[in-house]
Amino acid sequence: MIIKHPLLGPRDAAEFVYLGDANMIKRPEGFGENVEEAMYEHVYLRENPAGEHHELWYHEQGDRSWLVVTRNTLTHEISSVELARDVARRKGRSK
Amino acid sequence: MADIPLTAAPALGDVNLTFASCVLTERTDIALISVATPHAGYEALAAKIKDVWGLSMPGASASLNAGAMRAIPLAADQMMLAFTPDGGLSETSVQAELTDVAYTTMQTDAWAIIELSGAGATAALERICPLDLDPQTFPNGAAARTMMEHLGALIIRLEADRFLLMSARSSAQSFLHAVETSCRWTAP
Known part of the structure; x- marks a missing residue:
């Protein structure tokens, strides 16, 4: 499988490490109402779609960047690859 | 002793x-200094290496050469400077030049x-x-x-x-x- 890195171009999947659901980025606030329930869902519950899936890949044997890869779990077709940094910023995270 | x-x-x-x-x-014969760009410090670092060695910041996948100095991209906001120590050019002198604009590590x-x-x-x-x-x-x-x-x-x-x-x-x-x-x- 080839992953088209947004900065480096097409790279072999062997250079990457797979983490899982990209929702890991959206860690809930640690204080406030219903924190325990939200944290339980964040840590333990995952979607397992037969189809399009947003997932985190780490370019360990490359530039050490985290990527959000949108992959179809039925066909393995990759429809988009973005830097996780950009995705997090778009969701309102600073830095 | x-x-x-x-x-x-x-x-x-x-x-x-x-x-x-x-x-x-x-x-x-190659000395190596890794250089990390401080947060929001890209411009200052770019100006400094341009001024000292006539070097531009390397792209994501292309190294750049200026005289004795080569800049090799490692990751976003990280590069390696490779050079052959000679006369005034040494690991110490390169690190000293970059003290205020980057985080450097000797990797030779x-x-x-x-x-x-x-x-x-x-x-x-x-x-x-x-x-x-x-x-x-x-x-x-x-x-x-x-x-x-x-x-x-x-x-x-x-x-x-x-x-x-x-x-x-x-x-x-x-x-x-x-x-x-x-x-x-x-x-x-």
């Missing part, structure tokens, strides 16, 4: 192997550096390097961090048939074995 003389030894013992269509040599002895050259160099690399080394996609000056035989490696194309391969000094012999074996198979 006993007087024990210490002698610096190259990681691969100055290896120099000649095959039918390529030559594998250890480079022991952390890497083993192999130069692979000759008409058969690309063929030898094609067996172990997962990158597309076609001159269209990996032109002169191109640099990439990747892995070869499960070992993390940096590859830089100096010329059409001349490459620098860098890998961790701690596993340098395994890396040499991988490259050497590939050379033997493709250019016996």
Whole structure:
């Protein structure tokens, strides 16, 4: 499988490490109402779609960047690859 | 106290192997300083290296050369400066220049550096390097961090048939074995 890195171009999947659901980025606030329930869902519950899936890949044997890869779990077709940094910023995270 | 003389030894013992269509040599003349860009400090660092060495910031996948100094991209906001120490140019002087604009680490002895050259160099690399080394996609000056035989490696194309391969000094012999074996198979 080839992953088209947004900065480096097409790279072999062997250079990457797979983490899982990209929702890991959206860690809930640690204080406030219903924190325990939200944290339980964040840590333990995952979607397992037969189809399009947003997932985190780490370019360990490359530039050490985290990527959000949108992959179809039925066909393995990759429809988009973005830097996780950009995705997090778009969701309102600073830095 | 006993007087024990210490002698610096190259990681691969100055290896120099000649095959039918390529030559594998250890480079022991290259000093390395890794440079991390501080948060929001890109402009200041770019101005500084331009001013001191006439060097521009390297792109994501291309190294840049200016005089004795080469900038090799490692990651977003990280690069390696490679140079041959000479006269006023040393690891200490380079780090001193960048004190206020970047975070630097001396890496000279952390890497083993192999130069692979000759008409058969690309063929030898094609067996172990997962990158597309076609001159269209990996032109002169191109640099990439990747892995070869499960070992993390940096590859830089100096010329059409001349490459620098860098890998961790701690596993340098395994890396040499991988490259050497590939050379033997493709250019016996």
